Amino acid sequence: MIETLPPLLAADEPPPYSIENAHGASPFFLTCDHAGRRIPRALGDLGIDQRELQRHIAWDIGAAGVMSHLAARLDAFAIAQTYSRLVVDCNRPLESPTLITPHSERTDVPGNENLSPAQRQQRIDAVFRPYHARIEAELDARRGAGRPTILVTVHSFTPVYLDVARPWQVGILYHRDARLAHALLRLIRDEGEWVVGDNEPYSVSDTSDYAIPVYGTQRGLANVELEIRQDLIADADGQAAWAGRVAAWLRSAAAAAGVL
Known part of the structure; x- marks a missing residue:
């Protein structure tokens, strides 16, 4: 017998994504797969303490704020995922x-x-598919209009992971197309102010990631995944400061890489 279940999200719960700067005119296209930490009411607390839902295991702390500032500074379309990665991870x-x-x-x-x-x-039907369907629709529309697109996915990482300290303040992640990532790495290193990770603290692969392989590699879009250490963007001031820094880096690196 096939099990059937009611929709996961109640009518009064938020949709699985939010859009900022829907008519952004620049080539930059921003996503934030781990922006939110909501749990649908139907799932309760997933059996974990509420304090755990404040931690990185539930969301990318500070990433949504950075993305919001970047959208304004770059005049970029931006989409953020509302629900916790513990419900379903939209970058898998x-x-x-x-x-x-x-x-x-x-x-x-x-x-x-x-x-x-x-x-x-x-x-999957309640959160994952609607979020990605909206991204796909926007990318299809841009392609149909002949608009150039540079994919930038915004994430954050913990200063310490399983008792191991991470020295990087920002990580530049990439897959098969490293044009923009390598230009960013050169630019940041030349400034001499920051410890930057080259595919650190994570690396991108077809089996561990979704956005960069599917929207960057498969569509042939210039792309990069940004990882910023959470203690630097835990508050509004840090988010605004890092967004300003990253926006300048992205403009300069995109021009240097010939993708802008």
Whole structure:
């Protein structure tokens, strides 16, 4: 017997994404896959303490604020995902074992254990697919209009991971197309002020990531994933300061790489 479930999101709950600067005129196209930390009411608290939902395991602290400032500074279209990555991770392929993870860092997530196929699909249909359908629609429209697009995905990372300190203040991540990323790395290193990671503290792959492989590589768009350390962007002042810095870097690097 096929299990059927009601829609995951109630009518009065927020949609799975929000848009900023919908008519942004620049080539820059911003996404923030881990912007939010909401849990649909139907899922309760996923069996974890509320304090855990303040941590990085639930969202990318500060990333949404940086993206918002970047959208304004660059006159860029921006889309942010509303719900916690613990509900479903919108930067994972559907076949990834961490799409709906039962364990994050040292925290068990009981509400993600032993999901039925229908429960798994319910989360994909409610959050993952609408978010990505909106991105695809916007990219298709830009391509149809002959508009150039530079994909920039905005993330943040913890200063310490599993007791190991991370020295970088910002990470520049890339996949097969490194034009923009390499130009950014050169620019930031030449400034001599920041410790910058070259595909650190993470690297991008077809099996661990979605946005860069699917929207960057497969569509042939110049792209980069930005990772900023969370202690630098935990408050509004830090988010604004880093957005200003990153906006200048992106403009200069895109020009140097010949993608602007």
